[in-house]
Amino acid sequence: MIARVSVTLKPSILDPQGTTIHQALESLxxxxxxxxxxxxxxxIELQGGSKAAAKKEVERMCQKLLANPIVEMYRIEIK
Amino acid sequence: MIARVSVTLKPSILDPQGTTIHQALESLxxxxxxxxxxxxxxxIELQGGSKAAAKKEVERMCQKLLANPIVEMYRIEIK
Structure with a gap:
């Protein structure tokens, strides 16, 4: 099973990397x-188990390691 | 219109960042x-236009700036 975790900055947080890409695209x-x-x-490639259990496990991974809840939010898709 | 571009390393390319996350997850x-x-x-938030035109435009952005075709591949979703 594959879990795709998208970690993005909260909308209120400045994103200098995004701004730089924006400027580069305009200059191109x-x-x-x-x-x-x-x-x-x-x-994340996971071994077996149910989709629901995998989502719960990946949710815990996000909270413990993958995302910084102060400035980031995450979205999990299980395939 | 929003274009979501996922840029990932080709499967044959080593991914030390991924390996580090893997090890950290195991140690947790x-x-x-x-x-x-x-x-x-x-x-990427784009102004108006059709979905097909947006996809073409973002495809060009990937080739010119967003991805390195030697080691990376990309996937575009338009919403």
Whole structure:
């Protein structure tokens, strides 16, 4: 089973990396970009078990290690 | 319109960041993790236009700036 965890900054937190990408895209001539936000993608391959149990386990991983709840939020997809 | 770009290392490329997360998860007592791969998630907010045109535009952004085609691959989702 594969869990895809997307960790992104909370909307209220400044994202200098995203701003830099935005500026780089504009200087390359890409018009119509309103905003860029940068985040992390963590793909975790898990052994067997049920989808519900996997989601719970990955939720605990996020709380303990993968995300910083002060400034980040996360979304988990199980495939 | 929001484009979500996932940039991940090609499967044949070593991923020391993923390995470190894997080891940290194990040392925290998480069993049953087979593999961890780390990637980047770039959310781009675009002005108007059609989904097909947006995908084409973001594809060009990936080729020109967002991904390194030698070692990385990318996936684009338009919402």
């Amino acid at each position: 001539g890409f018009k119509g970009v309103k905003r860029v936000r940068m985040g992390k993608l963590i793909e | 007592g998480f069993k049953g993790v087979k593999r961890v791969r780390m990637g980047k998630l770039i959310e």
